[in-house]
Amino acid sequence: MKSLVFYESTGGNTEKVAQRISRTLDSIPGNETDLIKLSPEIEIDFFQYDLVFLGSPVVAALPTQSMMDCIKRHHKLYVKQDKIVPSSPLLPGKYGICFCTYAGPHIGMGEALPATMLMRSFLEHIGYSVLDQWHTLGEFHNRHDLSTQGRMGNILGRPNENDLLDIENRVKGVLNSLGETINKV
Ligand SMILES: Cc1cc2nc3c(=O)[nH]c(=O)nc-3n(C[C@H](O)[C@H](O)[C@H](O)COP(=O)(O)O)c2cc1C
Numbered sequence: 001m002k003s004l005v006f007y008e009s010t011g012g013n014t015e016k017v018a019q020r021i022s023r024t025l026d027s028i029p030g031n032e033t034d035l036i037k038l039s040p041e042i043e044i045d046f047f048q049y050d051l052v053f054l055g056s057p058v059v060a061a062l063p064t065q066s067m068m069d070c071i072k073r074h075h076k077l078y079v080k081q082d083k084i085v086p087s088s089p090l091l092p093g094k095y096g097i098c099f100c101t102y103a104g105p106h107i108g109m110g111e112a113l114p115a116t117m118l119m120r121s122f123l124e125h126i127g128y129s130v131l132d133q134w135h136t137l138g139e140f141h142n143r144h145d146l147s148t149q150g151r152m153g154n155i156l157g158r159p160n161e162n163d164l165l166d167i168e169n170r171v172k173g174v175l176n177s178l179g180e181t182i183n184k185v
Contacts, residue, residue, distance in 0.1 A: 003031060004046070008067040013101040040066070043074075062115050090128075101159060103138060104152045132170075
């Protein structure tokens, strides 16, 4: 099975999650994983992967501007190549997970849902079955007030080892359920 972990991270929190996903994928025999951090003008061939993890920090309730630009660029390209077609038929054996880190200082997880939903929408447009959206708390860099007085309580130091263990267990769960399915397609 070939997997991609494609992510953006401006302060390192989302990178920790992406790295744990990648490391967990790599620990399972038979998996081949590409861990790719967003860079300007990067072009990814999403379709070469059976399992795609797409992640970003939450900024103003959405993915970062550069992640949204990247998604838009790929969307346009795939429309041009007739890879995005009406009704977006599901591609057999192609699965996705969207993830983010967020601080939720004002309204909690409600701030993160639009971000993962936007990434989910892209993967669904290209025919991937999106299995889940993962929202991990991440300290709000350089804003002590927003990391201690928000709805999620004291989130200094998050994501911590417990958060990353949660991610690791989730990845293992997905692999357990999907392993055979993907290898049979
Ligand atoms: C400019 C800016 C805007 C942010 N906006 C939000 C937001 O709207 N909602 C939220 O929950 N977190 C928000 N955050 C917090 C980040 O999503 C969170 O700290 C995240 O873990 C940072 O990830 P990174 O270290 O990978 O960049 C914001 C952070 C920054 C720097």
